[in-house]
Amino acid sequence: MSVDLRVRIGTLELPVPTLTASGCYGYGTEFEDFLDMRSVGAVVLKSVTRKPRLGNATPRLVHTPSGMLNAIGLQNPGIDWYLDHDVAKFAALPWKVIGSVAGFAVDDYAYVCERLAARPEIAAIEINISCPNVAHEGETFACDPHLTEKVVRSARATTDKPLIVKLSPNVTDIAAIARVAEAAGADALAVINTVRGMAIDIDARKPRLGNITGGLSGPAIRPIAVLAVYEVARAVKIPIIGQGGIETATDALEFLLAGASAVCIGTANYADPRVPEKIVAGIREYLARRNLRSVRQIIGEANVGFANSYQKEGDEG
Amino acid sequence: MTAHAMQRRVHDAHVLDRTELAPDVVLLGVHAPEAARFTKPGQFAMVMLPGGENAAVALGIYEAHGDRVSFMFFVCGKRTHDLARLHIGDRISFYGPLGNGFLLDDVHSGDVAIVAGGVGIASVLLPAQALIARGVTVRLYYGARSAERLVDAQRFADAGCEVHTSTDDGSHGYHGYISDLLASASHTPTLILACGPTPMLRATARVGTERHVPTQLSLEETFACGVGGCWGCVVPLTRTSAQAPSFPPIECDGSDVVNARICAEGPVFWAHELRW
Incomplete structure (x- = not known):
C-alpha cells in the first residue's frame, strides 16, 4: 500500500511533511550532497532584513547537553542584495524554498515582505517575529499581542502567498499570541523558535556566547515544543509547522499527533545530515504498519481539543 | 547532485585502528577509501557521534592514504569523550571532506x-x-x-x-x-x-x-553544520579578500569587514586579510 505523505500549508502543497528550519540549512545546496533532497518538503531560508547585518560577535554557538545555544544575530546581506543575487538562484533549485523575514519595526516586515512576495521563486513567506538574539528588539513582537497583530496584519496586506508566523516559546501564553496571529491573517504558524538560554565559562568567568544570551535548540527543548504545538492546535484552525528538537520519525510523529501539519528539522541535521530521509522513511513505515493511507489522518489525533479540521477535509469520502 | 558530489558525501566507515598518542590525545584510523582519495591538505570532516543526540564534531583530517583516513583529537568534552570510546571495528560515519584547506596551488618551490x-x-x-x-x-x-x-x-x-x-x-x-x-x-x-x-x-x-x-x-571556532548553512563560525575578513563571501559591496553596520564562514570560506585564511 502506498502511503500519502502530502500536506498543505495554506495554499502551499508539500510532497512530504518535513521541512528544514530557518537559519539552519542555508539554501539547501549546502547539504544536498549528503541526502536525498526529496525528503525535504521545503527549505525555510535564513531570515532577511531591510538592511544588511554583520550579525553578532563570536562565539555564536555553544554545544550543550542534548542541544546547543546559538546567537547568530541575523547576519544577512539585506533585501536589496538578496533579491539581486540570491533569489535568482532559487529558480534552479529542485526543492521549494520559503522566504523568512525579520525586522525591528512594523514597517520593516511589511517592506521586506512586499519585495520578497513579488518573486515567483519564493513559495511562501515566514515572518520571524521571535528571534531571541537581537538585543531587546527581535523577539518583542512575538511577546506582545498588539505588536504581533500589527506586524502580521501589515505583512498580510503585502502578499497572497502563504504567510507563516513563527512564534516564540518565551511567552506566558503562546495560545493567546497564536489566536492574535490567526485573526490578523496568518495562514500558518511555526511553533516554536528557540528557547532563551545562556552558558557560562567557569575558567574565563564570563558568558560563553559573544551575545551573552542565546537560543536553545535540539532535543533538550522537544517536550517544550510538543506542548506548545498541543496548546496552539487547540486555539487556532490554521495549520501548524511544529519544530524544536526533532531528530527521529518518532519525534516528528509526536508533533503531528499533537496537531502539527508538518515539521521542521533544524539542529538534528548537524548530528546527521540524513535525518530528513530517515524521518520520512520512518513516518511512511509507521503509517503503513497501521494501514493508514495518509499522514493527514493522524494530525492532531492525540489532541482532544484539536480545532483544525483543515487537513482532513480533503480526505473525506 | 553538484559537481563536487563525488568529493563530499556521507561516509559510513569503521574504525581500523585506535591509538592513544598521549593522555587524552586519540588517533582514530578509519576505512574510507573515497575520503582518502579526495581529501586535500588542510580539509576537515564532520564526524558523527554514536547515538546522534549531539552535533557532529569537526576534526582535521590527519592522514589520507590508500583506504584509510585518520582523525587526531583532544578529548575535552562529552562529544570527544564519546568518540574516544570507539573501538576497532566499530562503525563511524562522517561527512566530508570539507573546507578549502591550505592554499597551495601556486607553491612549487621555496x-x-x-x-x-x-x-x-x-x-x-x-x-x-x-x-x-x-x-x-x-x-x-x-x-x-x-x-x-x-x-x-x-x-x-x-x-x-x-x-x-x-x-x-x-x-x-x-x-x-x-x-x-x-x-x-x-x-x-x-x-x-x-x-x-x-x-x-x-x-x-x-x-x-x-x-x-x-x-x-x-582557524578554529565552534561549528554546528560545517558546510556553511548555519553562519555560526564566522571571522571578520577584509572586504577585498578573494575569500570574502558574496556579500554586499557596501558598508555594513558602519564596518569595512565581512564576516566569512570559517567552515565554508576557510578554514584557512591569509593572515593579512583577517580583521580579528
Whole structure:
C-alpha cells in the first residue's frame, strides 16, 4: 500500500511533511550532497532584513547537553542584495524554498515582505517575529499581542502567498499570541523558535556566547515544543509547522499527533545530515504498519481539543 | 547532485585502528577509501557521534592514504569523550571532506615554515607531505604543553621535515612558545602555514608581518553544520579578500569587514586579510 505523505500549508502543497528550519540549512545546496533532497518538503531560508547585518560577535554557538545555544544575530546581506543575487538562484533549485523575514519595526516586515512576495521563486513567506538574539528588539513582537497583530496584519496586506508566523516559546501564553496571529491573517504558524538560554565559562568567568544570551535548540527543548504545538492546535484552525528538537520519525510523529501539519528539522541535521530521509522513511513505515493511507489522518489525533479540521477535509469520502 | 558530489558525501566507515598518542590525545584510523582519495591538505570532516543526540564534531583530517583516513583529537568534552570510546571495528560515519584547506596551488618551490600548536598538528601532516613531494623544503615548528603532548613529531621527521619543537614547561626542545622560536629563527621562510590555538595563530601572524612572509592560518571556532548553512563560525575578513563571501559591496553596520564562514570560506585564511 502506498502511503500519502502530502500536506498543505495554506495554499502551499508539500510532497512530504518535513521541512528544514530557518537559519539552519542555508539554501539547501549546502547539504544536498549528503541526502536525498526529496525528503525535504521545503527549505525555510535564513531570515532577511531591510538592511544588511554583520550579525553578532563570536562565539555564536555553544554545544550543550542534548542541544546547543546559538546567537547568530541575523547576519544577512539585506533585501536589496538578496533579491539581486540570491533569489535568482532559487529558480534552479529542485526543492521549494520559503522566504523568512525579520525586522525591528512594523514597517520593516511589511517592506521586506512586499519585495520578497513579488518573486515567483519564493513559495511562501515566514515572518520571524521571535528571534531571541537581537538585543531587546527581535523577539518583542512575538511577546506582545498588539505588536504581533500589527506586524502580521501589515505583512498580510503585502502578499497572497502563504504567510507563516513563527512564534516564540518565551511567552506566558503562546495560545493567546497564536489566536492574535490567526485573526490578523496568518495562514500558518511555526511553533516554536528557540528557547532563551545562556552558558557560562567557569575558567574565563564570563558568558560563553559573544551575545551573552542565546537560543536553545535540539532535543533538550522537544517536550517544550510538543506542548506548545498541543496548546496552539487547540486555539487556532490554521495549520501548524511544529519544530524544536526533532531528530527521529518518532519525534516528528509526536508533533503531528499533537496537531502539527508538518515539521521542521533544524539542529538534528548537524548530528546527521540524513535525518530528513530517515524521518520520512520512518513516518511512511509507521503509517503503513497501521494501514493508514495518509499522514493527514493522524494530525492532531492525540489532541482532544484539536480545532483544525483543515487537513482532513480533503480526505473525506 | 553538484559537481563536487563525488568529493563530499556521507561516509559510513569503521574504525581500523585506535591509538592513544598521549593522555587524552586519540588517533582514530578509519576505512574510507573515497575520503582518502579526495581529501586535500588542510580539509576537515564532520564526524558523527554514536547515538546522534549531539552535533557532529569537526576534526582535521590527519592522514589520507590508500583506504584509510585518520582523525587526531583532544578529548575535552562529552562529544570527544564519546568518540574516544570507539573501538576497532566499530562503525563511524562522517561527512566530508570539507573546507578549502591550505592554499597551495601556486607553491612549487621555496621553503615553508609550518607552525603547529597542540592538536593543531592534526591539520598539517598532509600539507607537509604534499609540499615535500613537490620538492619544497619544510621546517616544522611544533609546540605543546609538555614533552608527552608533543605527539607524532617523528612522523614529520620521517616525512622529510626539519623539526623544531618547544614546550611550555621546557621538558623538550625550546622552553617557551613556538611562535617565539619561529621569531628567533635565523632563517626566513618564503611561506608560513599555521594551525593551533588562537593566541599562537595571532603571534605567528605577527612574525609573518614583521618578516614580510605571507602567512596562512587554519582557524578554529565552534561549528554546528560545517558546510556553511548555519553562519555560526564566522571571522571578520577584509572586504577585498578573494575569500570574502558574496556579500554586499557596501558598508555594513558602519564596518569595512565581512564576516566569512570559517567552515565554508576557510578554514584557512591569509593572515593579512583577517580583521580579528
